[in-house]
């Protein structure tokens with residue numbers, strides 16, 4: 001019995017894991033029951049039964065597969081869309097920490113938490129890493145606490161967001177075209193890129209990066225600097241996901257070196273100097289405020305806009321015959337549906353619980369979440385909530401409620417109803433880059449869609465000639 005006990009237990013785990021990987025619904029059932037019945041010590045391994053197998057099943061495709069499966073499939077199955085709140089374990093720097101907390105996945109619950117005027121953040125976190133578990137260089141110490149570390153009701157939070165929106169003309173909802181650092185809405189192809197390159201991930205990102213820094217700061221990065229940006233983005237992603245150990249000194253040095261290179265272009269530029277002066281006039285530390293916004297543009301700006309654009313272009317290039325006409329029929333509706341379907345950022349994570357909760361979840365599990373508990377929220381879940389988006393897994397530009405996606409942390413419809421993202425009581429924590437990110441993604445999409453259209457036209461002509 002002793003031998004069989006251990007061996008059989010081991011074999012059972014292997015069989016379950018194989019079943020979970022090969023056939024995800026098995027994982028869903030297993031994981032649901034673990035969440036419902038398992039004692040805490042087993043519950044702490046829940047990531048092993050969900051995240052890891054899903055990662056394998058999705059072949060590591062986090063952006064379009066893992067997040068959707070986990071938040072749009074596992075959580076709703078276990079807890080129900082009506083409840084919209086499940087349980088997660090605090091994971092910091094890849095290590096399971098103390099206790100459990102909420103994982104918010106429905107539209108209503110996401111909105112309630114992210115729109116709260118008192119929403120809380122941890123000032124020692126960088127998404128799934130803790131600053132104390134990161135090597136020097138990943139996050140510049142001079143900018144911490146950055147705006148994304150602050151509670152929404154911290155007056156400094158609003159002051160910094162207002163500075164950004166006032167000084168970075170192109171992130172405004174309706175910028176004065178006379179004041180933008182470069183020609184308003186113009187997309188310029190960086191060296192080595194043509195509009196026929198829509199199938200090349202690196203060249204799409206290069207186009208986004210090149211135009212992002214032009215639009216925000218009026219500077220032209222070189223191809224070498226844009227290549228460094230891609231390395232920066234890939235390296236930082238590991239830190240964001242909590243996969244960057246303190247011993248990774250070299251990784252921290254690489255990030256710091258690349259940031260210094262980009263700062264070296266932006267700080268002396270006209271827009272950089274204007275930003276410093278504008279912040280100084282408001283009694284802020286101008287240089288550090290500029291460094292904060294450079295850090296954010298290299299992270300959320302480049303990574304977020306790059307992620308949304310590459311996924312959208314891939315969607316179009318994957319089926320040009322249908323998608324090219326659909327895109328040109330209504331570019332706005334198409335890009336809003338892309339933003340709903342391909343959210344590149346998972347939310348305001350982690351957030352700090354500011355309304356204590358003690359009681360039973362929808363699956364009967366008793367929890368106790370005092371103020372200060374670690375919580376997670378998911379745009380991928382919220383954007384596929386069937387209560388708001390009918391047939392949520394269908395890509396349908398112009399759908400009913402198509403502008404209610406949470407991709408930019410607050411509901412786009414609410415953000416759009418305000419003149420400024422920095423002064424928007426009904427959406428107090430919408431991403432300040434929302435408007436520019438969507439305009440830029442649309443512009444880059446148009447650029448590559450024109451290349452795809454030209455290819456389709458050429459193919460039609462050549463097949464016509466063959467018929468003759």
Ligand code: HEM
Nearest residue numbers: 147148300301304305308345347348349408409431433437
């Ligand atoms: C498609 C592109 C983008 C997406 C999907 C996106 C999404 C988000 C999300 C979900 C958050 C909340 C995250 C958190 O607080 O941890 C956020 C915050 C933020 N984003 Fe974006 N973002 C994008 C592009 C940009 C751009 C281009 C900028 C440039 C200004 C920007 C600036 C910021 C800032 C400053 C914050 C912090 C806001 C705060 O804490 O109050 N984002 N963004």
